[in-house]
Amino acid sequence: MVQEHMEFGIIREPIVEGIFYPDEEQELHSRVRDLLRCSAVPAGNAAAVLVPHAGYDYCGSVIASGMKAAAAAEIRRVVVIGPVHRDPEESVYLPESGWFRTPLGLVTVDKDAVLRLESCGPSFVRNDIPHLEEHCIEVLLPFIQYLFPNAAMVPLLLGKPVPALVDSLADGLTAVFGGSIRQETLFVLSVNLTNYLESEAAKRESERLLGLILSCSGGEILAQHSSGILTTCGAGVLAAHFRYIGKQPLVEILDRGASCTTNRDRRQTVEYAAVSFT
Numbered sequence: 675m676v677q678e679h680m681e682f683g684i685i686r687e688p689i690v691e692g693i694f695y696p697d698e699e700q701e702l703h704s705r706v707r708d709l710l711r712c713s714a715v716p717a718g719n720a721a722a723v724l725v726p727h728a729g730y731d732y733c734g735s736v737i738a739s740g741m742k743a744a745a746a747a748e749i750r751r752v753v754v755i756g757p758v759h760r761d762p763e764e765s766v767y768l769p770e771s772g773w774f775r776t777p778l779g780l781v782t783v784d785k786d787a788v789l790r791l792e793s794c795g796p797s798f799v800r801n802d803i804p805h806l807e808e809h810c811i812e813v814l815l816p817f818i819q820y821l822f823p824n825a826a827m828v829p830l831l832l833g834k835p836v837p838a839l840v841d842s843l844a845d846g847l848t849a850v851f852g853g854s855i856r857q858e859t860l861f862v863l864s865v866n867l868t869n870y871l872e873s874e875a876a877k878r879e880s881e882r883l884l885g886l887i888l889s890c891s892g893g894e895i896l897a898q899h900s901s902g903i904l905t906t907c908g909a910g911v912l913a914a915h916f917r918y919i920g921k922q923p924l925v926e927i928l929d930r931g932a933s934c935t936t937n938r939d940r941r942q943t944v945e946y947a948a949v950s951f952t
Contacts, residue, residue: 681770682770682771682772682783682785682788683772684770684771684772684773684802685771685772685773685774685775685780686769686771686773686774686775686802686805686806687775688774688775688776688777688812689806689807689809689812690729690809690812690813691776691777693729694728694729694730694809694812694813695729695730695734695813695816696730696777697777698777699777699778702776702777702778702816703778703816703820705730705734706738706816706817706820707820709730709734709735709737709738710738710741710742710745710817710820710821712735712738713735713738713739713742713929714739715739715740715742715743715928715929715948716742717742717743717745717746718742718743718744718745718746718747718950718952719744719746719747719952720743720744720747720860720950720951720952721744721860721861721923721951721952722860722861722862722863722915722919722923722950722951723740723741723743723744723860723861723862723863723948723949723950723951724740724863724865724887724912724947724948724949724950724951725737725740725741725814725862725863725864725865725948726864726865726866726867726931726946726947726948727756727809727810727811727813727814727864727865727866727907727908728813728866728933728944728946729813730813732931732933732944732946733931733933733946735929735931736929736930736931736946736947736948737813737814737817737948738817739928739929739948740862740928740929740948740949740950741814741817741818741821741862742821743926743928743948743950744821744860744950745821747860748858749821749822749825749858749859749860750824750825750826750858750859751784751787751825751826751827751828751858751859751860752818752822752825752826752827752828752859752860752861752862753787753827753828753830753847753851753859753860753861753862754811754814754818754827754828754829754830754862754864755830755831755832755843755861755862755863755864755911755914755915756808756810756811756829756830756831756832756863756864756865756908756911757810757831757832757835757864757865757907757908757909757910757911758804758808758831758832758833758834759807759808759809759810759907760804760807760808762832762833762834762835763833763834764797764833764834764836764838764839765797765798765799765801765833765839766791766797766798766799766830766831766832766833766839766842766843766846767799767800767801767804767805767830767831767833768788768791768792768798768799768800768801768829768830769783769788769800769802769805769829770800770801770802771783771802771805772785774811774812774815774827774829776812776815776816776819777816778815778816778819778820779819781815781818781819781826781827782826782827783826783827783828783829784826784827784828787826787828787850787851788800788828790849790850791828791830791846791850794842794845794846794849794850795842795845795846797838797839797842797843797846798842798846804831804833805829805831808831810831810864810907810908811829811831811864814862814864815827818862822860825860830843832908832910832911832914834910835896835899835900835909835910835911835913836900836910837896839910840896840910840913840914840917841914841917843910843914843918844914844915844917844918847914847918848918861915861951863908863911863912863915864908864911865906865907865908865909865911865912866906866907866908866944866945866946867879867880867883867884867906867944867945867946867947868880868883868904868905868906868907868943868944868945869905869906869907869944870935870942870943870944871905871942871943871944872940872941872942872943873932873934873941873942873943876932876942876943876944876945877932877943877945879903879904879905879945880930880945880947882898882903882904883895883904883906884927884947884949886898887912887925887927887949888925888927890916890922890923890925891916892912892913892914892915892916892917893913893916893917895909895912895913895916896909896910896912896913915951919951923951923952924951924952925949925950925951926949926950926952927947927948927949928947928948928949928950929947929948930945930946930947930948931945931946931947932944932945932946933946
């Protein structure tokens, strides 16, 4: 295994520092600390959390609420699962990099877990290119570094959210992590409730999705996303999570938020939430 680990000699450099979050170490440390302190969510022992992936000015407080729900746990490994935004194919992308860098330093990749997932079937592909272009994991790393400084990470990007790939991801998670949930592994689901929609439409859609999350209806989330009813950025991630955990967990909505932008004289909204699973 030591010889195989020699392949992990690459550092994945940040791509949205200074854009989505501060690019100076002390400023970023202070920003994450203050966001966590301001959250009313108590430090908890969540086994998994759903958090959004956008700039801290838009959803930093919501990310903090979700991550804080696991802050009291003894975490040695964080499995971060997010969607591919650009040209998704039917693969789950594992990293070739051995570390991910932020202004706070390096996050070590759990190389054993990555290699075990790679052996789970052809759906799992080690390819850094999707990771090098993707922000949905990167924006969460400073919170992981702050709360769990000694934890290793397993960064997973889910490509096209089709049922067969969702099933493959869930089966791989079961094979590799089945015995460690609630003990030392935290699952972080990087999901935005909606894409850009007009405000009322975004609100209606987010309420619909949160209802499905509370009822643990992963299959229905995937079906409604496939049919265009939901624009969720990370629907496949949610569906795989619910299939993986099997029995119904305790689900709690911790925080909500939204960001508004003006595009061609039309105001559009993205809805966010923090959710814990215990």
